[in-house]
Amino acid sequence: MTTPPPAVSGVAVPPGGPIRVAVVGLGWAGREIWLPRLAAHPAFEVTALVDPQPAVREAARDTHAVPFAYADVDDLPAGAADLVVVAVPNHLHAAVAARLLRRGVPVFLEKPVCLSSAEAALLADAERAGGAVLLAGSAARWRADVRALADAAAELGPIRHVDVAWVRARGVPDAGGWFTRRDLSGGGALVDLGWHLLDTVLPLLGPATRITHAVGSVSADFVNDTAAHAVWRDPAGSAAAAGALRGDGSVGGSRGDVEDTARGFLLTADGASVAVHACWASHEALDRTTITVQGAAGTATLRCTFGFSPNREPTPVLTRTRDGETVALPLPAEPIGTEYDRQLDALPGLLAAPASRGAAVAEAHRTIDIIERIYRTARPTEPEREHALAGQRDR
Template structure:
């Protein structure tokens, strides 16, 4: 028996990720689509779907899972309303925009006696899983360096409107980076944080997204295109962060470096769907002055989303999964909030 899914939102994430992924996965059947925009609904082939403007028509008797892929500012509101009905919910990143929203989601999950799952796609990349495996042999972790910098790729639309997105590149690309680092930190809370923001590329049309036409337009916006942060956990681990929608770099590069008492692991790759990529992933292990390459399995772009879907069937029925996603999200959004609060001093 397949899992009946309601997809809430027909925006960029739904069209580029969830519609094709759900259509091709044998464990899931897309039965319902929700979007308030009549044009978006009419553009969908709805011959085998229930297509509705709001989640009021979504009930636990008709769906087994709701995937929320609406604009950021609606994630908490929609997920809470579905959870309290007793419907399991998967929320695209960012799961929430504040610690207050994290608290609301935590309570809704309890009230509905169901499970909230969160978008953590980067954790399921083959290269990140290899990095996790290598990091287990690095001794005590001392520092993590996180970077995802695009040559160009400033999105348009609601992504650059703070009231709809919750922020700029820090909450967009930064969420992926911090969510990837969280398992390495063992849940240790943030003790200190500092951050800076800038928007030197936001108005440059040459720096707009080129790999998707529906992401490239829109007004200038009021968010940052570049964010830098430095965190220290209560366990004394430092974390540096750099996220950029655009830069002076020639290609888009993601770098994650884990420094431990017994060695350093460094991964260079490119997250996301950009066509301006650095090439395949390169993972190295540095110890005692010797750098050794580590083999990483090749996989197609976007394979991490399929791998995350593979796990959902078990997560929906495992009581131990309740509360895990919101605790992860709460840690990530706390780090982001602290960086924004620190950066506000310099604005």
Template sequence: MSVRTAVVGLGWAGRELWLPRLVEHADFDVVAVVDPAPTARAALDVAPGVPVHPTVDALTPAAVDLAVVAVPNHLHAEVSAGLLGKGVSVFLEKPVCLTSGEADTLAAAERAGGATLLAGSAAPHRADVGALARLVPELGRIRHVDLAWVRARGIPRAGGWFTQRSKAGGGVLFDLGWHLLDTLASLLGPARFTQVVGVTSDDFVGADAWGAAWRQDEAAAGGTGDVEDTARGFFVRDDGVSVSLRASWASHAARDVSRIQVVGSAGTAELRCTFGFSPNRLPHAELTLTREGTTTSVAVPDEPIGSEYGRQLDGLAALLADPGRRGRAIGEARTTVRVIEDFYASARSTHRQTPVLVHQ
């Protein structure tokens, strides 16, 4: 039986990522679309005949099994909590929440409505990341992970909500950094962070020349960004693994490159590829395994750009039917948002000479 699904939000993610994939997927039946903007609703041509509503008030447990929420970051918790509280389950792509307080709100709504929150993060569902994950057991005791997603030019349109702290929560750390942290958890399992040090910079965010040309974000007239375009950090997990992270919307690099290196007592595995949809990408993913001075290439599946989003949907119906999933997404999101909060606290306190001790 198909999952009766509503798409909430017809911005870039709802319009380009989720709606067409849901319409094509056998497990889902798109029964409603929600967006308050008449222009956005008028542009709907992927799902002809599907009812379009200006608010989520029309979505009820009697009519909808799942709401795919694709609204700006600052509305994630508000919209999702409202749906969960009245019994409608929600699939919400990262970032699930912007603060620990919002995580508490979502948890309370999930309990009150008896619904389930499912969280999405595309990068862990990539085939090349899956190939890297299969190497991890061969690496012995994991000691360190290096995470990076560095774009050459890829800042969302200046003045749009992505570059406004009040609406996005932050900059590239909430955007690309959340993907990297979710990928880390998918490779090593979830863990808390006992130490966090971070710095941010905004050298490019105000210049149009460094924008993401492939995105069709709406710009605010005369708007400027007040978030970071680059975040660099060093963390220690409670299992003793150290982690370095760099996320950059723009840089002086020639191509957009994502890199994950996992260092263990028995070897080092490294994946170089390009996450996301940028056309300025590496032609092929490269995965290597290094042991005792010898580096060998490991075969990596080649797949169309964006396949990871469809792969998320392949398992979503089963997760929705599993009562054991309730509460899990919020618990994982709480860990991620806490490390981001502590990262920003460290970045604001550049005079501090010792790492920020985080939530125990």
């Protein structure tokens, strides 16, 4: 009897052997989330790393025994990888992914997939031109508790309202680095946490649901308060990366010019409404995520904590309320970060599926359109994104 190949979460090695992967960008997400998981997953073989900082890429190369490392994505040889995971800073997401797609290289792109509708169009054009597929990172929808909420919501009849919030007690990321600079990040909590929230809510409303109105407000009471910074990340390392990307090596003295809190209100063409609250820092004791779905036949509420913060709700809780009675629904226990493993489990199938072509760009375009509309009502002026597209349209 033939011994089956090893598997993680029940996923075997693809018939043609492991998928060769290059990781571009070794900041916190690339270094701490994606690279270790890819290196441990039997369906993948990490063949190359790309990062502008020599010390960072060589340390990662040695730790995970990766054969090749390069300073720029253009140095990556043709045929070196079957898939490239792009985890560079936000303002480079679309530009780097488009360069790879035009070369015919499939890309798995960290969120936010794009920072403007123009960047979404750039990615769509690059995907068509190169004939390679773009896949998108979207962790929240792979959580077991979010899937259980979706199942519960399906039994509530027509959805009338969804209230979704991710509120951190303290969690401003990488103060002094690119996360808190609008020209490098595209925005603050709305782009960062709000992308996850919208990626969770929109499937609940249905793929064909049209958002007709989107308004909101933003504030920045904590973004430059050192006591509100995220303690589980590496601010110094990320600030150094931002300096390297600017080409001047500078890291100190910069103040954030993005929001730490955003609130939005959406209306759909079907008459449903959505309230979104994304918050990097607050006066709360714990970091929490809450999603309440109100339907014609009842209400379902999930209380948990997205992400990796250690200051979290101890256990996710899902409840359903009907006719004045609230009951707890069962949820499977899972370690923090399991949603990222599930994404990797699904990648080989998504990479091979013809239906994947264009799907990620369409979803990203819908999400960024909502974010842009909220920012237009909340900010005196729109963020400028043309610098990220400069020189890319003709590549």
